[in-house]
Amino acid sequence: MTTTLVVLGGTQRLRRADRELLVLAGGLGGTHAVVPGAPGQELLDALAAHGTAAVHVPAGEPDDRLTTPLTALTEAAARACAADAVLLSATPEATDVAARLGVRLEAGVVTDVVALDAQLTATKQVLAGGWTTRCRARGGVLVATVRPHAVELPDPAPPAGEPAGRPALRRHELTDGAPAARIVGRDPLPPTGRPSPAEARVVVAGGRGTGGDFGPLEELADVLGAAIGASRAAVDAGWIGPEAQIGQTGLTVSPQLYVSCGISGALQQRAGMQTAKVVVAVNKDPQAPVFEIADLGVVGDLRTVLPQAAAHLRRLRS
Numbered sequence: 001m002t003t004t005l006v007v008l009g010g011t012q013r014l015r016r017a018d019r020e021l022l023v024l025a026g027g028l029g030g031t032h033a034v035v036p037g038a039p040g041q042e043l044l045d046a047l048a049a050h051g052t053a054a055v056h057v058p059a060g061e062p063d064d065r066l067t068t069p070l071t072a073l074t075e076a077a078a079r080a081c082a083a084d085a086v087l088l089s090a091t092p093e094a095t096d097v098a099a100r101l102g103v104r105l106e107a108g109v110v111t112d113v114v115a116l117d118a119q120l121t122a123t124k125q126v127l128a129g130g131w132t133t134r135c136r137a138r139g140g141v142l143v144a145t146v147r148p149h150a151v152e153l154p155d156p157a158p159p160a161g162e163p164a165g166r167p168a169l170r171r172h173e174l175t176d177g178a179p180a181a182r183i184v185g186r187d188p189l190p191p192t193g194r195p196s197p198a199e200a201r202v203v204v205a206g207g208r209g210t211g212g213d214f215g216p217l218e219e220l221a222d223v224l225g226a227a228i229g230a231s232r233a234a235v236d237a238g239w240i241g242p243e244a245q246i247g248q249t250g251l252t253v254s255p256q257l258y259v260s261c262g263i264s265g266a267l268q269q270r271a272g273m274q275t276a277k278v279v280v281a282v283n284k285d286p287q288a289p290v291f292e293i294a295d296l297g298v299v300g301d302l303r304t305v306l307p308q309a310a311a312h313l314r315r316l317r318s
């Protein structure tokens, strides 16, 4: 039976991205989980509901969020449970951990996976999204980072079926996890009240066509509970922070719905969003390339279309 080790992002409760990894792992065989600190009861209950056999934690509390201690913990856990696959949610930190694990475990590493089958064949997109490839580790362990929203979650969120017994707790002494660097300060971004584009179910993204006014996008995003994203042109113009950039040199997102507003749909932008389940494009140029990948296209001025859409949605909801 395949044993899959899932690396969780937090210690107290499951994030959506964690649940997706657990659902993916559950379809492959037995599941173990790595928790980067002392796990809370809510988290342990949720892991039990997912049928997790064991939870691997550090013997002490890691003193920061650098990737070296998490790599050491995950390596120890992977060896202890003889993992066939290690799954992480595709974030910059997880990609760093995956690369280090690849060396330590002599594993095959595949990043930005959107599907994984029972033979551990991973599907991913390459060359700015122009090609879909299927790859498999040549022997040994597969280490894969999985894009958020790549996995459908069962409804309601916890998996169906009888909850299994409590997962066994395995503590690992980390002998070589001492980081060569230390985090000396953190400046959190001011809260926006919106989800991050990487994890949101709905992303409303704006480009040069906004002319720098993201007001109509924010109005629509508020109705949809959406994150705000942007093209590189909008970021380069200084209209929005780089954390919102989606594309080849920004975030890759796979939301349920991506509303592209005033974005032409260049290859480098598509690379970050074309695995969205549904793409709606608003652009005043009917020849804009974004319409080639849009499920629904609206030819019009976003300053007119978006407020109308927001007002209509508000009416439907009230």
Ligand SMILES: Cc1cc2nc3c(=O)[nH]c(=O)nc-3n(C[C@H](O)[C@H](O)[C@H](O)COP(=O)(O)OP(=O)(O)OC[C@H]3O[C@@H](n4cnc5c(N)ncnc54)[C@H](O)[C@@H]3O)c2cc1C
Pocket (backbone or CB within 6 Å): 206, 207, 208, 209, 210, 230, 231, 232, 233, 234, 245, 246, 247, 248, 249, 250, 251, 261, 262, 263, 264, 265, 266, 267, 268, 269, 272, 282, 283, 284, 285, 288, 300, 301, 302, 303
């Ligand atoms: C190595 C490299 C990496 C890159 N990485 C990225 C990346 O990560 N992400 C990214 O996005 N780009 C990236 N780019 C840039 C990319 O090639 C495009 O230049 C960029 O995506 C264009 O942004 P845009 O669509 O907002 O602007 P434009 O291409 O200028 O398009 C603006 C669009 O808005 C429409 N429009 C104008 N006014 C309105 C209005 N009032 N209402 C509705 N529509 C309107 C226009 O018809 C047009 O289609 C990269 C480029 C390179 C070379």
